[in-house]
Amino acid sequence: MSEHVLAELRKQLDELNLQLLTLLNQRAKLVREIGEIKKKQGVNKFDPEREKDMLDRIVKHNEGPFDDHTVRYLFKQIFKASLDLQIEEQKKTLLVSRKKQAENTVVDLKGTLVGNGTPVIVAGPCSVESEEQVFAVARSLKEQGVRLMRGGAFKPRTSPYDFQGLGEEGLKILRRAADEYDLIVVSEIVNPGDMEMAEQYVDVIQIGARNMQNFELLKAAGSVRTPVLLKRGLSATMEEFLFAAEYIVSRGNTQVMLCERGIRTYEKWTRNTLDISAVPILKNESHLPVFVDITHSTGRRDILLPCAKAALAAGADGIMLEVHPNPAVALSDAKQQIDIPSFETFMKDLRASNLMGNQERVLERK
Numbered sequence: 001m002s003e004h005v006l007a008e009l010r011k012q013l014d015e016l017n018l019q020l021l022t023l024l025n026q027r028a029k030l031v032r033e034i035g036e037i038k039k040k041q042g043v044n045k046f047d048p049e050r051e052k053d054m055l056d057r058i059v060k061h062n063e064g065p066f067d068d069h070t071v072r073y074l075f076k077q078i079f080k081a082s083l084d085l086q087i088e089e090q091k092k093t094l095l096v097s098r099k100k101q102a103e104n105t106v107v108d109l110k111g112t113l114v115g116n117g118t119p120v121i122v123a124g125p126c127s128v129e130s131e132e133q134v135f136a137v138a139r140s141l142k143e144q145g146v147r148l149m150r151g152g153a154f155k156p157r158t159s160p161y162d163f164q165g166l167g168e169e170g171l172k173i174l175r176r177a178a179d180e181y182d183l184i185v186v187s188e189i190v191n192p193g194d195m196e197m198a199e200q201y202v203d204v205i206q207i208g209a210r211n212m213q214n215f216e217l218l219k220a221a222g223s224v225r226t227p228v229l230l231k232r233g234l235s236a237t238m239e240e241f242l243f244a245a246e247y248i249v250s251r252g253n254t255q256v257m258l259c260e261r262g263i264r265t266y267e268k269w270t271r272n273t274l275d276i277s278a279v280p281i282l283k284n285e286s287h288l289p290v291f292v293d294i295t296h297s298t299g300r301r302d303i304l305l306p307c308a309k310a311a312l313a314a315g316a317d318g319i320m321l322e323v324h325p326n327p328a329v330a331l332s333d334a335k336q337q338i339d340i341p342s343f344e345t346f347m348k349d350l351r352a353s354n355l356m357g358n359q360e361r362v363l364e365r366k
C-alpha cells in the first residue's frame, strides 16, 4: 500500500519538476530580455537592491514548510544563475569573442602575419635612448630574421623621477632604424591626443599594462586604423582584458593583438607571475592573436628560454622580449634586458626547439 502512495507522490513530484522547469525557463527568458535592455542602457547587470526587494517580497509570502532562510537561499541561486545567463549572453555578442568570429584574426604587418599559426618575435630595448643603441639592436634583429622591433619612447614609470622617455624624438629614431632594416615598429602611446602623431612613425601602437583600463586611450586607439598591441593590466582578469580589447574593436579598429605580461601575485622570485594559462584561455575565448612578454612577466634573464618555449607550446602567436646593446647602463629595466649575443643565443635555442613553425625553420636552412 505505502509503495503505491510513494509511487503516486513521486509521480506528482515529477510533474511539479517539469512545471518548475517551465517556470524557470520562462523566467530566464525575461531575464535575458532585461539583460539586453541593461546592455543598451550600459547599466550594471548585478542589481543587489532589486534582489533584496524580490527576496523580501518572496519571504513575506512564504507559508512554509521551507523556512525563510532556505527560501532566500534557493531564490538567490536562481538570481545568480540568471545573472550568469545575462553575462554569457553578452559574451556571445562581444566582437572579440570566438563565439562571434570562429576564425583567427590575422594581423598583416607589412607582410608579416600575426595569428596565422607561425609564431613571431618582437624584440628591442625597453626605452629608446639613442640612435646608436636602436640601430645596434635593429641590425641584430635583421640578422636574426626578426621583423618586429619594440622600443619605448613614452615611458609610464612608477617613479616620476625615473627616465620618462625621449617622446616623439624616440619614435623618429625607431622609424629611421626600421626603414633602414625593413622592420616593423612597435611602440607604446600613453596619451589619447598622440595617436595621430604616432601613426606617422609606428606600425603597431602598444597600450601598456598600466593603461589597459585607460578607457579614453582605448577609444582613441579604436578610432585609428594602425594595429594595436594591448598588454594585460597588472591585476586584470582575463574578462577585463577582453573588455579592454572590445573598447578598441568596437570603435572599428579590428587589428588588435593581446599580450600576456605577467600578473601581480605574492611571488618575489619573479617580477610578476607569468600566467601561462591565459594563453590557451584567451585563444579559446577570443579570435585575436596572443603574445607573451617573457621579459616583464619574469624580470629574469635566466628563465627566458623555458618561458618562451612554454608560451609557444601553450599556443602563443608570438613572444616579446627586451634586448639592449649594454643592459648594465640601460636607462630603464637594466636588470632584465639581455645583450645582443645573449639574444642571438636565445634565438638559436628557440629555433632548435622546433616550436617556431615553418618561417623560422626556413631561416635556419639559409
Ligand SMILES: O=C(O)C(=O)C[C@]1(C(=O)O)C=C[C@@H](O)C=C1
Pocket: 031, 034, 035, 045, 046, 047, 048, 050, 051, 078, 079, 080, 082, 083
Ligand atoms: O531585474 C533585473 O534587473 C535583472 O537583471 C534580473 C535579475 C533576476 O534574476 O531577477 C538578475 C540579476 C540582477 O542582479 C537582479 C535581478
